[in-house]
Amino acid sequence: MSAIEPTYARVADPQRATLRLIGSAAVTVGVFLSGFVISEPAPYELWMAGLVGLWFILGLRISRYTFPLLALLITFNVGGMLSLTQMKDIADGPMYIAVSTFLALTAVFYAAIIEDSHRRLQLIFNAWAFAAVITSTLGILGYFQVFPGSEVFTLYDRAKGAFQDPNVFGPFLVPPSLYLVHGILTGNLRAAPLKAAALLILALGVFLSFSRAAWGLFLLTILLLIFVMLLKERTGAFRLRILVLSLAAILMMVASLVIALQFPKVSELFSMRAQLVQQYDGEYLGRFARHRIGLTMMMERPLGIGPMVFGTIFPEDEHNIWLKSLTTYGWLGFISYVVMLCWTLYLGFKNLLKDRPWQPYLMIGWIGVIGHVAIGNVIDIDHWRHVYLLFGIVWGCAALEARHQRDAIRSRPSPSPCEPAPAR
Template identity: 55%
Template sequence: MSAVAHELPRAAINAKLIELISTAAVSLGVLLSGFVLREPAPYELYMAGLIAIWALFGLRLSRPIAPLIVLLVLFNIGGMLAMTQMAEIKDTPLYLAVSLFLAITSIFFAAVTEAKPGLYRVIFNAWLATALVTAALGILGYFHAFPGAEIFTRYERAAGAFEDPNVFGPFLALPGIYLLHRMLTDNPLKMPLYAIPLLILVGGILLSFSRGAWGLFGVSSILLVSALFLQSSSGAFRLRIAVMAVVAVLLLAVAIMVALQFPAVADLFYARATLEQDYDSARLGRFARYGIGFMMALEHPLGIGALVFGDIFHEDTHNIWLKALMDYGWLGFVSYLSLTLWTLAAGFRILFRDRPWQPFLLCTYVVYIGHIGLGTVIDIDHWRHLYLLIGMIWGAIALEYRHQRRHREGFPQTTTDFG
């Protein structure tokens, strides 16, 4: 009896230690996603190792995430078929390898959040931490706050620890929406705790001078407030949401007005705020290339190969749907469209259900919708955080399936693993 009594605490301690290590491992991966100054970035190298180790020690792929797996695999098969249409292969195998790797990360995050729902909070907190660091670096770099700070800018725009301001800005959207959610739903006395970091993130988004990032954050914010308003049947809570939303808008407006007092900020802001830029409406500008590209897709059902469109027109597709057709063929396009619609439909079906992970799903879902819109004006197929968003939504879809199955089988519903 004494031997058994001694073994039980030891087993419990070992289980707790494994839990802490796995939580820290996922947290570190998300932290690294905010630092992509060079490729391959530390994120790729680390996540490749983490996924391999997790797979060896019991990564479980459940039936509810099977559509995610199948559609991502088909999408990448489309890219491989498109490669057969190329006269010169060039760097296409590496490009497709990255596409496949990012698909695997999406499947990984879906699987681990289903297995350990408490990882939602861990992922969000880690994303918030790395976003604050990279946003601060971008702001400091933009204002040349210290020698060598220009490494955190690109094209006179804040880029933080990213290669491209157009990725840096959207990366800050989810943690910004998360803070906005906390401001609207938590104790009003805690508002300064959320308002200060939110202003840092909004400053980074503003100084990225990415019209897509501005629109993404604006649309996601409107969707979040609308969802919270519709979710509650309490008049008092709805009034509070309305009042807090107005306060948040006023704070952001004041912050933007202060930033615009700097001439360099104001000049570039007004230039970027123009809805249509010269490179959009030129004879072979972005919009003209859309039409040409879609006509090419009718003649090349297998696609023309990754990055070939950019070689032909000296500009990328800047449209994820055209990108799918050109680089992944009709198979890739249909797979990506199916994945998008399935994710939206299945996510919306469970969006307002009272679950411990619902706030995280709501924030992820509205930001994902913003990314779908953003994909119409920019290529997003290699954005690391997009695959994390998709993975978290599918993790919630799988959790709801498991929850309903336990209910049908008469098992008690528990949330002790939520953290």
């Protein structure tokens, strides 16, 4: 049964096709809205809550290939619910876990609809890239205060676009940047200038976010993307094209950043943020000290301490996804989260170089997950909407591959009973 095929009656083919088209368009709108989270609940939550509920009513299927993702993420949030029992004043704790559970369901939802049709991957990435260009443009305009009131798109003299935090805004722009880089390197050269212009907008947005995590994520993932593409493509001519275009793109971005650094406001903040270890990282009860103390404390708290409690004990929140998993979701949540991440990375690596229509999207999603796992050491990512989209992309593509292998086995002709047994 199709992911949006009604279960209550047979639907004529034209009706079914119309439902699928409307469903895909609704998903595209949802992904686009993920780039605009100025306040919460954001339009994304409201839209996706209705969309996920509707698709379940209309027969959304969770296959055995995506069920482990659902089980692990639900277990992760059950750990969060248990951590609520450790709070003296639960305050906003239940709402925090409710949001976590909702985001977990969106990851499974994306995996299921991708498994239903790999063509939705292109719609998802196009919508993501379009939203990223718009929100990045808003961040750039706000940073340079191009029009009255544009400062609403900045925070602490850092571009944040249509987000609440520059540290989320910057990483959100990275996966669509990878999508554009891949399109430039493999697509029609006539479309390359438009994609290059969009890429420059995203790169400048990442830069002006002045998020060290976003800078590192952008650099790491683009290098990984080029490496994997060189590993996959075996022809010398295509490898030469990748190297030449990659070098040209790097030179263009470097030139753009050099121009941006000519503004005193930009260069001053860059010189301050470019330091690998900031004062608030290494000082007493700074980021790294809090990580060490918090991990030690959590060894005696198997149920955790509850959402947002860590920030009331120490000067700031955890800023580390591993510590955050322990404090907010307990040992149960931590173990399930680690297993889910390892499983996700394994599935992506296993299918990374197979020649499939969905391979480019899997490659971008998998590299995006690796990058976000890396920056999770210095920032909390458990409520980042686009991270759950990346999980859904990897698991959805893995489900597509599993279904492809199953269909290939079923389509093999059975050996004739008259055929002689193969010689040993």
